[in-house]
Amino acid sequence: MKKYFVYIVVVLLPIFAVAQKQENKSDLEYQSLIPVEKQSLLKNVDVIFNTRLAFDNKFEEGDYESSNFSSNQFRLEIxxxxxxxxxFRFRDRYTREHKVGNLDNMSRSTDLAYLVFTLSPQTKLTLGKQSTDWGGMELDLNPIDILEYNDLIEYADNYLIGATISHTLKDGKNTFGLQALNTRTKSLDVQYEGYDISGLTAAKAPLAFVSSWRGxxxxxKIKTAYSYSYFTEAKNKVMHYFVLGNKYKSNNLTLMYDFQYSFEALDNKGIASNIITSGFQAPAEDVKYIEHWLRAEYKIQPNVNILLTVMxxxxxxxxxxxxxxxxxxxxxxxxxxxxxxFKDLNLRFYVSYVARKYxxxxxxxxxxxxxxxxxxRFSIGFIAPLLVF
Known part of the structure; x- marks a missing residue:
């Protein structure tokens, strides 16, 4: 019986060897999902998980209300x-409801979706959904680093579709920009749903213009981010918005201060309207918002940072x-x-308390x-812009 088994192995072994050789050759013929000639492009692409997760403990009028784990921020960026x-740059917020604006036809969860064209070494053109260049340091920071925004940025449409032209002077220290954007993500009737807008006429071109200087x-040691914005909210109803952002850095200390002033013929933010209206009434008019924001950071040790935000x-x-x-x-x-x-990973554990008074x-x-x-709100958590690719 063993003799016959040996004969069978001797006969079949060459056949198995040929088949194995053919199989290996066949494996090599399968193409990569990403064509080889395009794989070099990936070295210029970053995929980032902008993440903030915390255990939040909430208080109202000094009384304990509730505790829960929360993914405060998760924004996928490519x-x-x-x-x-x-x-290009794309960033989508998974911690915000996916709701398409009827004016720009894009989900409000999408922060950024734009292309940047380098027209010259100093001049760039940006097209698509982008951050409104209000100026100021608060909006410039990565959103995961802001535990709570001041009122104007919290209630504003900060990401709008449009075009930006920016030019950096040859000294490399001063950049001037001009934006033309949609005024908002939604049409007038949707933006002011629940209010009586019978006395208003929608603008035929609800556009915004933003001029900025970054120096x-x-x-x-001192960085500036100043801007002036002109928004058409409705016919004969405009918004003037001024922002003066300043940043000072020296050794282990960083100070940031923003002053913001917004005059709105029609209440764009809705803060005033929520106070003075009840039921189906007209939104507030001739509204003024005056805001101050200060943030101090001090590195007491290479891996320990203390911060204080006052607004x-x-x-x-x-x-x-x-x-x-x-x-x-x-x-x-x-x-x-x-x-x-970690020295080689931007991941920070944090403890904070967010106190608000009205x-x-x-x-x-x-x-x-x-x-x-x-x-x-007392929170313990971590913040990390995780570069996963």
Missing amino acids: KGKIHEKVS SLFEG TNNTYAKSNGNSNEKLVTTYGLIPTVEYSP NYSSYSETQFSAADRNTG
Whole structure:
């Protein structure tokens, strides 16, 4: 029996060897999912998971309300070059409801989706959905680094479709930009749904124009991000928006300060409207928002950073024929400690407390029955722009 088995092996072994050789050759004929000639493009592409996850403990009027784990931020970002003079950037927010704007036909969860064309070494053209270049340091920071925004950025449409032309002077220290954008992501009737807008006429061209200057002074110790914006909200209803952003850095200390002023013939942010209207009434008009934002960072050790954010907003609006009624002052205080355990990975564990206070004016208390309140949120979590590819 063994003799016959040996004969069978001797006969079949060459056949198996040929078959194996053919199989290996066949494997080599399968093409990669990404063509070989295009794989070199991947060296210019980054895939980033912008992440912030925390265990949040919430308080209302000083009383404990609830605790839960929360993915506060998760924004998938892909960016890179697809040509010597063309680059792209895409960022989508998975922690925001997917709702398509009826004006720009794009989901509000998508922050960025644009192309950048290098027209010259100093001049660039950006087309697509992009960050509105308000200026200021608060909006410039990665959103995962902001535990809570001040009121204007919190309630504004900060990402809009349009075009930007920017030019950097030959000194490399000053960049000037001009944007033309949609005023918002939604049409007038959808933006002000629930309000009486029968007295308003939608603008035929609801466009916004933003001019900006970003500078570097005193050998880079001071950075500036200033802007002026003109928004057409409706026919004969415009918004003027000024932002003065400043940043000082020296050794282990970084200071950032933003001043913002917004005059809105029609209340774009909705903060004033939420106070003075009830039921189906017209949105607030002749609204003024005056805001201050200050952030200090100090690195006490190479892997330990302490931060303090202080912010305030004052809201004024036209009411009963008076266009200068103060409605509310809001305050924010955010002390934070960060610990970075890795030298070669930007991952930080943090402990913070977000304290907010809403101080309504006597006018708002008398006319609209508004009542002061305060909130708090104690969080333990981590922040990481994870470069996964």
